[in-house]
Amino acid sequence: MASKSILNILGKGKPSKIQKPQSVSSPSRVLDLNLGDGWEVASQTCLIYTPKPTRKEDEARSEAQVSKDLKTKVAAFDLDHTLIKSKSGAKNFSIAPTDWKWLFPSVPQKLRELADQGFQVLIFTNQGVTVVKKDSKSMGNFTTKMQLIFCQLPVKLYAACRLPKKTVSLDGKDFRKPSTEMWQLALLHLGISKDDIDMENSFFVGDAAGRPDDFSDSDKVFAHRIGLTFHVPEEYFV
Numbered sequence: 001m002a003s004k005s006i007l008n009i010l011g012k013g014k015p016s017k018i019q020k021p022q023s024v025s026s027p028s029r030v031l032d033l034n035l036g037d038g039w040e041v042a043s044q045t046c047l048i049y050t051p052k053p054t055r056k057e058d059e060a061r062s063e064a065q066v067s068k069d070l071k072t073k074v075a076a077f078d079l080d081h082t083l084i085k086s087k088s089g090a091k092n093f094s095i096a097p098t099d100w101k102w103l104f105p106s107v108p109q110k111l112r113e114l115a116d117q118g119f120q121v122l123i124f125t126n127q128g129v130t131v132v133k134k135d136s137k138s139m140g141n142f143t144t145k146m147q148l149i150f151c152q153l154p155v156k157l158y159a160a161c162r163l164p165k166k167t168v169s170l171d172g173k174d175f176r177k178p179s180t181e182m183w184q185l186a187l188l189h190l191g192i193s194k195d196d197i198d199m200e201n202s203f204f205v206g207d208a209a210g211r212p213d214d215f216s217d218s219d220k221v222f223a224h225r226i227g228l229t230f231h232v233p234e235e236y237f238v
Contacts, residue, residue: 039143042185045132046175047139049146049157071198072190074228075114078177078206078219079125079157082233083107084149093129097145104237108153115154122186123150123157124204124222126176130161156189158182177208178221203229205236 035041040048077083086094087101094100102108114121130142139161146157160175160182175181187193206219209232223230 036143036147038147041132043171043173043175045161045163045173046182046185047127047130047132047143047157047159047161048185048189049143049150049159051147051151051153051155054154054156070118072192072196073117073119073198074122074202075111075119076122076124076202076204076223076228078204078208079123079159081207082205082219083111083123094145097141097148100145100149103233106237110237111153111155119202120190121153121155123155124177124182124186125157125159126218127159127161128176130159131164132161133164136164156186158186177218178225180222180225183222183226199227203231205231205233207233 035047038050038052040050042048080093081103083103084100084107085103086099088095088099090099111121127142130136130138132139142159142161146159150157158175160177173181175185187197204219204223204226206223208214208216208219209230210217210220211232220230
């Protein structure tokens with residue numbers, strides 16, 4: 001399928017079910033970002049990463065599901081303090097692309113098992129310190145880090161970043177959780193609608209649950225707005 005402007009896609013209402021994932025592109029004036037293989041940008045501020053193994057698996061999974069009229073099971077996760085944490089001990093953000101480790105040793109194997117069980121494994125992360133512009137150091141660090149972490153894992157990653165100062169988004173969309181814009185974008189990217197999701201067996205795991213020591217309840221609210229069962233990482237991985 002030829003790439004379409006995400007602005008045009010978002011303006012056409014409910015997406016229809018198709019056999020192959022859609023390509024999501026941004027307007028031409030923001031395409032030249034020096035992004036590596038597997039990266040796309042939507043609406044100027046949302047980075048999308050699809051590792052090469054996932055791209056090969058997508059077509060086979062999609063064709064199998066269409067032929068059997070199966071609904072899509074989604075296993076969705078936050079990133080920081082849900083799947084990974086800083087190796088250096090930095091409290092909020094890593095200090096380099098290599099400054100990370102799995103939150104629990106079981107995380108990578110669990111992600112592979114979910115994919116083997118037929119789940120679409122999606123990651124939705126707010127990355128407010130990552131500026132989307134050409135030659136941005138923060139964007140380069142983030143994309144390098146994600147490739148180091150997920151290059152061999154069957155996931156798709158959606159990252160809500162920010163524009164440079166004094167820059168206005170073309171469509172004004174805010175992809176940061178608890179907004180469900182990243183979820184809606186993922187459905188478009190996958191070429192499915194909410195009706196095609198097996199909501200009973202789909203779920204979201206995140207650490208921002210509104211507990212006394214949590215910085216926010218954004219993950220819990222995000223899951224609630226979508227209609228996904230919510231888990232915290234300590235509950236899900238341990």
